[in-house]
Amino acid sequence: MNIGIIGTGYVGLVSGTCFAEMGNTVTCVDIDEGKVQKLRSGVLPIYEPGLEVFFERNLREERLFFTTSLQEAVQSSDILFLALPTPPGEDGSADLSYVKGVADHIGRLLAADPAIGYRIIVNKSTVPVGTADAVRAILEGHGLVAGERFDVVSNPEFLREGVAVDDFMKPERVVIGTGSRRAAEIMTQLYEPFVRQGNPILVVDERSSEMIKYAANSFLATKISFMNEVANVCERVGANVDHVRRGIGLDSRIGKQFLYPGIGYGGSCFPKDVKALVYTAREHGYTFEILEAVEAVNQRQRRLLAERIIDHFGGSVEGRHFAVWGLAFKPNTDDVREAPAHEVIRRLLDAGASITAFDPEAIDTTRAVLGDAIAYAADSYSALHRADALVICTEWNEFRRPDFDKMRRLMATPLVFDGRNLYDPGRMAEAGFEYYSIGRPIGRPHPAAPSPNGQG
Ligand SMILES: NC(=O)c1ccc[n+]([C@@H]2O[C@H](COP(=O)([O-])OP(=O)(O)OC[C@H]3O[C@@H](n4cnc5c(N)ncnc54)[C@H](O)[C@@H]3O)[C@@H](O)[C@H]2O)c1
Missing domain, CATH: 3.40.50.720 (NAD(P)-binding Rossmann-like Domain)
Known part of the structure; x- marks a missing residue:
């Protein structure tokens, strides 16, 4: 044709x-x-x-x-x-x-x-x-x-x-x-x-077809916001969202996909499609309450990591330097539209921090948006030089099994804020890192763990 x-x-x-x-x-x-x-x-x-x-x-x-x-x-x-x-x-x-x-x-x-x-x-x-x-x-x-x-x-x-x-x-x-x-x-x-x-x-008829797309994206966004709320409660009650995720995902009525908590959904579709369906409903005299909450929860979740980092530093990150791994709104794309990473970066910059970032594919697309407001590294390790903490925003595969000894040697402080739950908190503690993730226990370096700069 x-x-x-x-x-x-x-x-x-x-x-x-x-x-x-x-x-x-x-x-x-x-x-x-x-x-x-x-x-x-x-x-x-x-x-x-x-x-x-x-x-x-x-x-x-x-x-x-x-x-x-x-x-x-x-x-x-x-x-x-x-x-x-x-x-x-x-x-x-x-x-x-x-x-x-x-x-x-x-x-x-x-x-x-x-x-x-x-x-x-x-x-x-x-x-x-x-x-x-x-x-x-x-x-x-x-x-x-x-x-x-x-x-x-x-x-x-x-x-x-x-x-x-x-x-x-x-x-x-x-x-x-x-x-x-x-x-x-x-x-x-x-x-x-x-x-x-x-x-x-x-x-199907045209209107149902148009509605299918919005309903599909809105349902997926709902799953994400739901799990983010479960994770936030897990942190408060001392549960581990990884276990909870597995425990509920094995129920075939729930399914295993889209149950990963993080720092909120982004990209060119979910944020705008959720808003558009809320708008359409309102236009027709209906309040789509669940979706309004999905959107509000997502906004809050996107702020969470930066707030946690600023809190950790006693309310001020003025003069602090951070490494950021991951800029794309999700792995395997260079798309940074509504990327949670950008939100985290903007908040840290506004609070007076400086940033060196690395992403396998999304550096050019990020540079087009953030310009020289941050520095860009050629690889994941060179982003870490003298960093007060590493902030992980996108779950690219290459971040999953890094050389932790090398990381510790490069960083000013062995401190990781992981918005994608890539590592096991216990293992991070053993590797000498203070480790914060989403909905899971905090990893704190064991007394016997290697010292910050690798000597011990
Ligand atoms: N990106 C996704 O993952 C995805 C998935 C499903 C559906 N969608 C939907 O598909 C649509 C397109 O999304 P996208 O991500 O491909 O957008 P995009 O912004 O990547 O691409 C849009 C393209 O249209 C071009 N364009 C603008 N005006 C034009 C005109 N008058 N004539 C010809 N070209 C013109 C732009 O230059 C651009 O290249 C959106 O409605 C989006 O919601 C996107």
Whole structure:
């Protein structure tokens, strides 16, 4: 099939590349000329494991094209996917100006050239309930008849950054929201190669499809905030959240995933999608109380680590120096949108501390936001030089089994604040560290443990 992807961010680029990998011809459109130039010359603007191989192959085999011209994509593609930003507005509502702007432009292009046949316009962006109707109305406003010249489909995307290619190639489910049998059939054909192992393609009405995406992300965010609250109570009652997590996760009704406490959820989706669903509910006269609490708990949890650090230093970190491991909002991505690490860093900087940070992939993206406010290290150990404490914000694999002796020798104080529970508190104590994590006992150096700078 001929596919057009409008917006080549994390979702657009992964979707477009994976559609091309299945043999489709894909034209990707972006307004960012620099990005399009890069992509044309074979350079990926994002880090996403596994994407490069597919990207290079499909570029080389001429199934994947990049352009700044929407017209090119509208002319050549049977299906046009909108993978555009839907950032939160001031009031928490999803900003639909990108989606509506592009829908309007597509409407103009279709209306201006009757030779262009039937097109399916797919909302792949996460959009509030009713957006498919709004997009249809925009196209109809150009005199185009739904069902004849075009149909609108909701097809939310469930990929997770960091494993986005795997998720796209083998989705647990594909959701297609449309009232048009013709569009549903074409969309089903497009996705069949991705679900050969039997995972379902769910065809539902547009509004349910739009709601599925918000409900899914909001439920996952709820699980995270719930476990963060359990962890906070564990700390107060002397329980260990690791044991509690295992104990409840073995119940198949609860499940093992998404039960890890930490320093709050971040990223480009959960914060904005939770806010948007709260907003939608309120717009319809309903208070989504659980979700409002999920959001408030998350805000509090994102402050927790910095507050704990400042408390530890008697209320002031003025002149203190910290090492930060992990900047991305989660491992295996360079994405730092709403990254908890950035929040921790900002709070410590505001309190007068200095910071040297390391992340395997997210240094450039962080530099674009924080500039020279912090120093950047070339590797995890060089971030530790003379640090009063190490602060762990992202659970990259390479942080899981570091050389603790080397760390202790490099640091001014053997003190670790771990926002991701990477280490065992008892072992950290044996290794000579004072160790704070989330929802677990504090590790305090044993009397027989090695002395701070490794002599003993
Ligand atoms: N990132 C994720 O993990 C994820 C997962 C599922 C769903 N989503 C949803 O998918 C949508 C896109 O997310 P993303 O993370 O890929 O966003 P992104 O910000 O990474 O990418 C958006 C792209 O759209 C381009 N763009 C903006 N206006 C344009 C226009 N008029 N024409 C062409 N291109 C234009 C931008 O230049 C950018 O490259 C959002 O609604 C998001 O909520 C994201």
